Amino acid sequence: MALRAPKTALTSTLIAAAFVSAPALAALTGGIKGKVIAEQTDQSMAGVTVIATSNVMPKPRRAVTRADGSYDLPQLKPGTYELTFTNKDGASQRMTVQVLLEQTSKVDVALSMTGSNTEVITVTGSRLYRQGNSSLTNSLGESAIEGVPIGQDYRDLLKLVPGVELSENSILGPSAGGSGVDNSYGFDGVNVSLPMFGNLASEPSTHDIEYVTMDRGGAKAVDFNRSGGFAINTVSKSGTDEFRGGVEYKVQPKSLVASPVGEESYELDKSWLTASLGGPLIEDTLYFYTSYYRPEEERTNKGTAYGEVKNYKSVRDEYFGKLTWAPTDDLLFNISQRMSEKTLEGDSIGQFEADSVSVGGQTDQDIFTVDGSWLVGSATTLSFQYSKFELESGSRPDTELSVQPSLSAQLDINNLEQMGYFSVPTPLDADSGYTAEQIAAFNSAANTLIEQYGYSENGVKKGGGGVGAYYRYDSQDFYRDSFELALDHEFSWGDSYHTLHLGGQWSEGEEVLTRLSNGWGRIEYVGGLDESLEQGSSTPVIYRAFVEQMSLVDNQGDTVPSIISSTETLNFEINDTIEIGDWTYNIGVMFSQDTYYGQGLRAKSGTVSGYELAPGNKYQMYQTDWADMVQPRLGVTWNYAGEDSVFANFAMYNPDTSSLARAASWDRNTRGEQEIEFDSNGNIIYAEPRGGSSGKAFEKGLKPRRINEFTVGTTKYIGSDLVVRAHVRHRRGMHFWEDMPNNARLTDYSGLDVPGIPADIAEQGLFIDNLDAIREEIGGSSYVIAEVPGGETKYWEASLEAEYMGDNTYVNASYVWSHYYGNFDQDNTTATNDANNFVGSSFYGDGRGRYPWDYRYGTLAGDKPHLFKVYGYYTTPWDANVGAYFVFQSGKPWEKWHGTPYGYASDTSRYAEPAGSRRSASHWQLDLNYTQEFTVYNDVAMQFRADIFNVFDRQTGYNNNPYFDDENFAEPRQYYSPRRVQLSVKVEF
DSSP states (O other): OOOOOOSOTTOOEEEEEEEEEOOOGGGOOEEEEEEEEETTTOOBOOSOEEEEEOTTSSSOEEEEOOTTSEEEEEEEOSEEEEEEEEOTTSOEEEEEEEEOTTEEEEEEEEEOSSOOOEEEEEOOOOSSOOTTOOSEEEEEOHHHHHHSOOOSBGGGGGGGSTTSOOOOOSSSOOOSSSOTTSOEEEETTEEOSOTTTOOOOSOOBSTTEEEEEEEEEOOOSSTTOOOSSOEEEEEEOOOOSSOEEEEEEEEEOGGGBOOOTTOSOOOEEEEEEEEEEEEEEETTTEEEEEEEEEEEEEEOOOOBTTBOOOOEEEEEEEEEEEEEEOSSTTEEEEEEEEEEEEEEEEEOOOTTBOGGGOEEEEEEEEEEEEEEEEEOSSSEEEEEEEEEEEEEEEEEESSOOOOOOBTTSOOOTTOGGGTSEEEOOOOOOGGGSSOHHHHHHHHHHHHHHHHHHOEEETTEEEOSOEEEOOOEEEEEEEEEEEEEEEEEEEEEETTEEEEEEEEEEEEEEEEEEEEEESTTOEEEEOTTOSOOSSTTOOSOOOEEEEEEGGGOBOTTSOOOOOEEEEEEEEEEEEEEEEEETTEEEEEEEEEEEEEEEEEEEEEOTTSSSSEEEEEEEEEEEEEOOGGGOEEEEEEEEEEEETTEEEEEEEEEEOOOOOOHHHHTOGGGGTSSEEEEEEOTTSOEEEEEEOOOOOOOEEOTTOOOOEEEEEEEEEEEEETTTEEEEEEEEEEEEEOOEEEEETTGGGOOOTTOSSOOOOHHHHTTOOSSTTHHHHHHHHOOOSEEEEEOTTOEEEEEEEEEEEEEEOSSEEEEEEEEEEEEEESOOGGGSSSOOSSOOOSSOSSTTSSTTSSTTSSOOEEOTTOOSEEEEEEEEEEOTTSEEEEEEEEEEOOOEEOOBOSGGGTOSOOTTOBSSOTTOEEOOOEEEEEEEEEEEEEEETTEEEEEEEEEESTTOOOOEEEEOOBTTSTTTTOEEEEOOOOEEEEEEEEEO
8 A cells, every 4th residue: 555755855655554443432433643754764753743634623633743753643533634744844745544433544654854845645545454453344434335225224234244144124133143132233322222122123324324334343342342243333424614415305116116026016105305404603613414304105005894994104204413513622522413203104904904993103213422532632532422312112003092991990882993992703603612502692792793893795794803993002112321431541661552441331221111002902702601700700701801001090090100121231441452563462351230120029138039029119130240241352463564464353242132121020920911801781890910921030140141252364455455354253152041941951851752851951950949939929930031051152254355445446345154053043032033022031941842952953043154245336437426236145044843743732933953954045136326416506416316226136035934834834934125226316515
């Protein structure tokens, strides 16, 4: 990457321009550092003034070279900077250099010792590798984000991460040598994954993103990285010293989408409206940036057996505002607020349901952050960030009923369609198992209900449908508050140069779960066939309702409050990056503590459990020990020839994602549905809470989930435009937590033709010896939270990556061979895996066929042996941009599920062959885009753009049906999205 010096006395020479890791808190900034030497003598020059200016920084940043000629410009907003080097005699040199997110651009120069001439040099080079850092990191700027066919959602950025599968999940993240719930997602440094679930179910978009950085491994003890998968962070656009704005409208009409497999046509029309404006409020001091985003989706719903239904519609209004303030040269602050409101109606109407039972939804998302940095001196920086994330979401009935359920009220049997969701009965036949008298009595009333509420088929009323209104309001509100503080100091010690980082982070994640019934909730006709829940009752049960207890008023006029669960996390880190000649060493460690809080107990001394029942009371459920969460980070890089290097890294991670604060909480036993029985007049006979399986005790001495990682690699620069990196990486996961029967290690397998429990595990006995005494005292489940016996995952990865950056061209290519195997697959623990599944409480470990020794050891769901990606763009001489994205990846592993060998009728998650014994077809696709820009008038430009995703319409099937007893066994249940075209027009000024 070196530039040859012109043969004049007052010129300077660029020695190197590479990238090293930045000591930036929350990964919102970058920096510039390097060394100045005398052109004539190659000796270090002290006292040279270095000034960095950029349109993204309200004020310039200054530094003066030290005795060894080194300088440092930390805490710079990502952007393009002009550097001016001036010696004491006035000789100067200017150059431009790009600073990317979470990177420091290293610029060493040779400067004339005398004279006053000025020369301008432009620095270019690869963005893939950062000298002095043994992590696996990629960083991209706005040109790459906009130049490649990506998509509109934050999730679409994940397709750019080398070695990470192209996933079309809408909730669960892609696997990257770890669980899909262990990835870390940052938006302006704010963690936007769901607290306790780890999924990217929130909805930030890409229109405001200017820079993105992606870390796959080899982490330092900087930025509090505990990810067991990959970490991705973005920084939003900011105002500059010029007023700039734009408006864009993008459409994807259903006519430009190929028909999905198994469907005749595509029915969804999509559009996106974006507007932005930024500029100075106070020149050289305060900048602003603001934007508006409105995605819409519409679909004409087909009629049901009951007639015409309302159309589906989803609309989101998102507002964003950001201020960048530099009151002095040494202070820089950013403050931003993102507000999003999404409404949905006309969803989930079944073929035999009335229009009135449709479901709507409301999702409100707020992301607030304020961050700042203070250059205390020439070598010390103090930085902070406070962030607040709120996601209030839930489904709601499109038809809201006015009736209030109460244990002192009565069910209006003459207007059941106004009472809740009523399941219209069907008549019984002679083979139903009931007596002729019972059948006659049941059918007499059922036929009356069918005539009143059934649907018409050829002029005849039919039962089996659903009328009234959707039965429930289901609100899941998530909140996360976080505060981070860091001190970075650089100093020399003998022949070594140190960058010392100290950081602390407090974070609290909370979920508030509120479930209310619409009217009486779900109502069914029983017709006297079922016995009452009340022992000794002789009154026939004619109707039954299932009502959420949070909306049910009891005889004292009280209701059950919401369920609140929370997790508090403390992290402290110390890291020293040591440079000695051609060697760079990274020595760091992170200390963490997680505390889980549930509801329903209160601490009490003198008891077996240490608690007493206290509905609604917050209690400390479990707390990890600091000593069990010590995470060392060690790395070394040797620059054996200029920028070319070899590197090695060891890192240990304790992923923090866990749903146990909610899944094991005691109040989950008593806050579900209430089952209410009615007589023929609608009077309440009896009411009783439905049973639950929560209230779970923890096994003593649990070791937190841990992932150990080893990485070795090499980087080679070929000329100034091409860089190649190769590495081998290994990860091993252990100490997985899961809810399991307390006697799981004593399960009886006699008479079954399956292996059974290994002897060394069986001899360990119960997880909690006194669980029976605990349950007798405070109740709770027979399941406990325990460490999975012998649970482990292993991951091997060999990667070859290349990045080319020319004057008008950018290309990123990678091939990754990997193998992901073990006996604990967090990505395959329930029947529907693309959902907010509990982490630590799933089907895994729930009886025979689901234990770690039941054929669970094998290839895991996230395994992708072959993954090849190429993406990039080319800017033509006629102001057009052509972008492309290509991916080839192996299919998804799966295995046969069959309950019969284990003595069960249910096949769900019961492995009948080793994990991953089968694999779906491999998938490849090509995405293209073309953007043409025209100058309309002065600084006003217009862009026309077309994006084509999956050009060759490769709708590869995956997620094969594993249920052996199902008639569709082995058939794909999902397919990659069909070919679709998006068109847009944009005006910028």
